[in-house]
Amino acid sequence: MIPASFDYVRPSSIAEAVQAVGSAGEDAKVLAGGQSLLPVLRLRMSYPDTLIDLGGIAELRGVREDADAIVIGSMTTHDEVTRHPLIKQYAPLLAQATETVGDRQVRHLGTFGGSLSHADPAGDLPTVALTLDAQLHVEGPNGSRVIAAKDFFLDYLTTALEPGEILTAIRIPKLGEGWSSHYEKFNRVAQAWSIVSVAAVVRRDNGAIAESKIGLTNMGSTPLRASAVEGALVGAVVSPEAIGEASSHAAEGTNAPSDLSGRADYRNHLAKVLTKRAVLAAAHR
Amino acid sequence: MTAVDDRATAASSADGGPRMEVGNARRRKEDAHLLTGRTTWTDNMTLPGMLHLAILRSPMAHAKITRIDASEAKSRPGVIAVFTGQDFAETQGDIPCAWPVTADMVNPGHPSLAVTQVNHVGEAVAVIVARDKAAAQDALEAVDIDYEQLPAVLDMEAALAEGADLVHPNTTSNKSYTWVFESGAAGTGQPIDDVLNAAEVTLKRRFIQQRLIPAFMEPRSTVVQPVGEGFTMWSSTQVPHILRTMLALTVGVPEHKVRVIAPDVGGGFGGKLQVTPEEVICALVARKLGKSVKYTESRSESVMSAHHGRDQIQDITITARRDGTVTGLDVHLLANMGAYLRLVSPGIPVLGAFMFNSIYKFDAYRFTCDGVFTTKTPTDAYRGAGRPEATFAIERIMDELAAELDMDPMELRRKNWIRHEEFPFTTVSGMTYDSGNYEAATDKALSLLGWDELIAEQARRRASKDPVQLGLGISTFTEMCGLAPSRVLGALSYVAGGWENAAIRVLATGKVEVITGVSGHGQGHETAWSQIVADQLGVPFEDIEVIHGDTQSAPKGMDTYGSRSLVVGGIAVVKAAEKVVEKARAIAAHMLEANPDDLDFAGGNFSVKGSPGNSKSIQDVAFATFTAHDLPDGIEPSIDSDATFDPANFSFPHGTHLCAIEVDTETGRATIRKYVCVDDIGEVINPLIVEGQVHGGLAQGIAQALYEEAVYDAEGNLTTGSFVDYLVPSAADLPSFITDRTVSASTTNPLGVKGVGEAGTIASTPAVVNAVVNALRPYGVNDIQMPCTPERIWRALSEGAEKSSPAAAGTVAHGGASTSSSDGSDAAEGGRL
């Protein structure tokens, strides 16, 4: 299918982009890598009259170090994320999860910012952002603001971005000494979306888990933190039994969907199994 | 591993004779132009003044069309015309069904554009004609249609029940036909009822062949140019010749005024063995407007409108003696035709009728098939067409019988299969298998797999209650290839023959053109035919051009499907080459001043027996024939020849496929650890091409076992409407296959070949499912419905003990004809984007 016709704008700075979004009005859409937006347009499930392509804005791209954090431009592609040394060093969870996104073609076009803005609960990167306590930098008609990942994902395909706002950068605290991470993805074929996935970031102390952050993909209408597991893991010995016990809380407070790739009870079960695996793998890194 | 060599491996064979091309792993001639895009896909075609079509499709599974208002669409910019079924009601005819399997088969008719009623989601209801494709698609939403919804008819058993809603108002039931074969009546074995009644052991099972989507790489595309009283059609089809004849009959243009061209075609797998509504619509519109038109479908349209495959409920009864000797096989199928009968829809399950008994010796056999109408996309040929379904059922139930008798499943097979010294062997379904050696293929496969070590590992994992269990699955299969002996097709009520044609032209410069009636669409015909002709005529591989896929330049043929191209079309090439040599011999004899009978022909040279120095090459003869200055009296100045070959029998490739699979009992995921196949496809023309066919076939067969399923919701919407939900595995999801061969040359054709296009697909599905079930048998699981998704496996494990009780024998979580995914997971709306 061919999308309905639209106007196309390609600004070259953030300021120009904000301006362009503002003047295009209600029916404008920001275009990043197009890996989610273009299918929507081609299936004619959306009819924006203007597309504002962020592809020409150099300042939205790249990764830099900023004190105790790394800052990733929203237009940094998945492929760049998987290969960037700063990300490998300070946010290996993000590199690992991003490598599972789609296929090579998708990763060369799709962007980190686009993935977060799209906010598909089956997407892997919103979970990573939530688990790593990312800060999302936003620029809009009323200036800039920072939104914590936990406040960003509101519902299925819905974020805290106000009309006219653009996600510009994602700030991720560096993973501290003693921390390690793992992303356990469960899908049916290599290019498929997660049925359920689990992000685990843990700090070990003396053979036990001292602290952890556990994120769940596709267990509700937004990415979720498995806070019951995080609580239960405190002090848990790194053994299959103890971790398994703590992981049995993984489905608490979730609202898993039922669809072609799994009914809710199966997802609840998977969440527990995969949490155990993710935590054990993280703890053994 | 296959060695690849672009050149012939040696200038001459070991015995000093001429080098042979057949058997070389030549890289495919056609790949360079396909890969670099120097090629013609139908959608690349542009003709002067060409208009573009967009087709409006039914959003309803079953509804009456009460009103169509196209006035707004007609006024849209760039729109030239809008047509509905009413506009073509008198001229469009019906999509032809060439296989009325029984005399009383009900065919309710199949308009290309729905006129008064739609019977499946995706059915064409209107066509927009515009100056460009975007304008045509923009106008689709401006067509206003009122539907009066009718109840969807989705479940085959419900569709056959008394008082069921009818799919078609002009029928009295949803049954199209019942086709029966019974060995007592046919004289090919004992009466089935006697054997069933006397059985020591009886096992009944129900298997579900889920609906599949052929998923060829290139979506279907058609261009039509009106020419004089007729037209030329370029179409992404497997069957240009059948299409030409059928189009002539359907739209009423004399056959000699219709030319059909299948340019490069990006795969078909049976999905382009069809006369499609879209092709007919293009022809109708082009003729009505006197303009060239093009239509190319989107993937979304393709998955809901191009025909689907499989979709059967199989009730299988097998009887045996307590010692494991099988005695009777009783098969009852419900075959989902979908909403309409297309080209060979009713015949597809019937093609399986001769294969359920497979390689085993039964005393009696019965096959009954009911063709059923539902409000789903029509079904038709898909790689294997009837034979994968049959092979699955017999190989699955042999494993179940082994479990029932507490026998080793391979021992059970050995006890019952046709031993190699028994060939030729006429089976209980009346087929005569010419050659084969099941023992040899099986022994080779077992050692390649390392069966004994894996069995030991399985025992260890079972004993230690390892969360990852190991399963071993067997499929010792055969199939019938080379569709088909015309007489057999006639006996099966097919309306055409199964012969194939080839012609060879030797040009003035000694170059050779081979014209073939089979229409390759990815198989490598150009390479394989060049290898055959290089040996037959002794000319270089590079000097041969293969011409196909155009009813004007390759006028006679029956096209490519059913693993027939080499076994029927390749033999026609050999026969044509033999005629060329005989014609050339007479002229060479004249040039050498010898008697034709005194000439040897080898390596492209005619030489006088006993004096090899005294010779003329076939190129010399061709030039002499071209100048025609000095030919013997009464000899025509041509060595060109053609031949039409009708096989006397099918060919029967066979093989042993073994699968070792790891099943994660915590998540339910099944992961193939090792896959071995030893195929016996007779002689091999090009091992590289064979390897490609086997790999692709395995991928598709494994896909049925583990990944693919077309699912409809309760309203009859196809919920697996994109590749987000219809999961086609890629190389990343498949193991590295271990392939090998044994060779029992076919005795029914001069090349000794058997066909390989469908073998991998037919054999692999049961090997994989048997492996999954084998892994889980200690958990009380005795079946998993395909595809064996992690969720289904997990559920089977959770419910295993209960499900394995005899009363529940049959499929786990069986959902009948699956109005929803049979797990009830019908909640999916749309997909991920």
Ligand SMILES: Cc1cc2nc3c(=O)[nH]c(=O)nc-3n(C[C@H](O)[C@H](O)[C@H](O)COP(=O)(O)OP(=O)(O)OC[C@H]3O[C@@H](n4cnc5c(N)ncnc54)[C@H](O)[C@@H]3O)c2cc1C
């Ligand atoms: C075949 C395939 C497989 C995939 N598999 C996976 C997978 O396994 N896991 C996974 O996580 N994802 C997967 N994806 C999605 C992929 O990650 C997309 O790239 C991502 O969801 C969207 O990023 P994009 O840059 O392409 O954004 P676009 O498609 O361009 O935009 C998506 C949405 O976000 C908005 N948007 C984009 N950028 C901004 C911005 N800076 N500020 C404000 N709004 C913005 C757009 O307006 C649009 O609404 C897959 C995609 C495909 C095509």
